[in-house]
Amino acid sequence: MFALVTLAFPESFCFFKGLAKKICRQEKTQGDTMELQRFVLEMLPQLLECGNAAAIAVWAREHLQQLPASRDELTVLDLSMIETSLAHSGVPIPASLTSLLMNLTNGGPFLTYHQLVMVNPAQATRCFTRGPSGEAERAFYLAHKEIEHGLAMACAKIMKALGHTDPQQACNALHGIEHDTSVLIENTRHLAGMNPEHFAAFRGYLASHPVHGFPGPSGLFSPGVYLLELLLRGPQSTWPQFFANRGTCFDNESLRSITGAMEDGHTLTAHMISLDWPPRMHEVVRFLETLLDSFRGHHYKAVRKQIPQALTPGGTGTAGESAGQFLRDRMRESKASHRNQPTKRE
Numbered sequence: 001m002f003a004l005v006t007l008a009f010p011e012s013f014c015f016f017k018g019l020a021k022k023i024c025r026q027e028k029t030q031g032d033t034m035e036l037q038r039f040v041l042e043m044l045p046q047l048l049e050c051g052n053a054a055a056i057a058v059w060a061r062e063h064l065q066q067l068p069a070s071r072d073e074l075t076v077l078d079l080s081m082i083e084t085s086l087a088h089s090g091v092p093i094p095a096s097l098t099s100l101l102m103n104l105t106n107g108g109p110f111l112t113y114h115q116l117v118m119v120n121p122a123q124a125t126r127c128f129t130r131g132p133s134g135e136a137e138r139a140f141y142l143a144h145k146e147i148e149h150g151l152a153m154a155c156a157k158i159m160k161a162l163g164h165t166d167p168q169q170a171c172n173a174l175h176g177i178e179h180d181t182s183v184l185i186e187n188t189r190h191l192a193g194m195n196p197e198h199f200a201a202f203r204g205y206l207a208s209h210p211v212h213g214f215p216g217p218s219g220l221f222s223p224g225v226y227l228l229e230l231l232l233r234g235p236q237s238t239w240p241q242f243f244a245n246r247g248t249c250f251d252n253e254s255l256r257s258i259t260g261a262m263e264d265g266h267t268l269t270a271h272m273i274s275l276d277w278p279p280r281m282h283e284v285v286r287f288l289e290t291l292l293d294s295f296r297g298h299h300y301k302a303v304r305k306q307i308p309q310a311l312t313p314g315g316t317g318t319a320g321e322s323a324g325q326f327l328r329d330r331m332r333e334s335k336a337s338h339r340n341q342p343t344k345r346e
């Protein structure tokens with residue numbers, strides 16, 4: 001049948017040949033990325049555990065030549081996992097891998113919070129460790145994923161409420177927001193209770209890049225926390241500078257929402273006042289104010305339990321400064337902003 005068609009229509013033969021070649025290329029490409037996925041999921045944690053990161057570099061040199069210059073987010077995550085493993089193990093990184101990632105990420109950073117938390121699939125979670133620390137590591141990424149989903153839903157509701165000038169409609173838009181945001185506290189408390197030895201086993205891979213100095217994938221780059229605070233009460237004083245310097249550590253969509261909210265400056269608190277303090281909106285504002293303070297309190301406790309050394313003078317973090325001082329400054333500014341919120345005159 002195929003021969004008949006091609007005899008009668010030589011042009012369609014070219015089309016079929018082209019299509020067949022394209023399908024073959026696609027299958028090959030999918031085959032290569034499947035092999036990459038299998039390697040990262042199964043072999044990478046095993047090789048890291050037995051201290052054989054050099055074998056990861058050998059695999060990368062042999063297999064990555066065939067990889068397409070794909071912008072598929074999962075492929076970029078897999079390549080970044082390999083690059084990060086090598087960098088933190090002190091093994092020379094194949095130049096081909098660095099240039100591939102430079103192209104795919106527009107010059108870096110390579111492993112971002114967005115990739116590790118949002119792109120990393122819940123069903124086949126990429127981890128650096130295995131066994132009990134691997135389970136803790138997977139739970140760590142999934143807890144952050146759940147937080148980001150909850151906060152994204154809450155932020156969407158606030159944006160909707162900001163669009164309503166009718167108080168009732170604006171309050172209706174906020175329905176269920178306490179439930180959406182409660183994951184922030186629950187999961188932070190849960191992570192504080194992790195076995196610190198398990199956390200220590202994978203924490204090193206989340207540190208700043210030892211070769212390029214790119215910041216590591218820290219909660220410092222959680223879009224949800226920033227957007228929630230911005231939409232509730234506006235930015236902290238250091239944020240415009242922070243986003244100017246560290247904007248590339250966020251995914252484009254989140255960065256657009258954050259900078260958009262910062263420029264727009266419309267907050268739920270201001271909206272509540274302009275609508276003459278609708279009781280339900282006032283309740284939500286008070287709830288979210290307390291939630292942010294409470295989050296930072298539990299977060300500080302989690303850091304003290306998991307990495308007490310980061311809180312001592314000179315203990316640096318991803319922010320490239322004293323992590324303890326940095327966290328205390330953010331907590332202080334958050335509390336001051338809460339205190340300075342306008343109060344209703346009866």
Ligand code: HEM
Nearest residue numbers: 147188191218219220222225302303306317318319323330
């Ligand atoms: C075991 C749990 C956690 C530890 C040990 C931890 C550690 C840290 C550290 C050391 C910093 C300082 C900056 C840096 O060096 O990266 C930081 C900042 C930050 N982390 Fe976490 N973190 C944890 C859980 C979380 C969770 C669950 C979230 C929620 C998304 C989060 C969000 C943030 C934010 C927003 C900052 C910036 C500081 C602020 O705005 O208050 N972290 N974290």
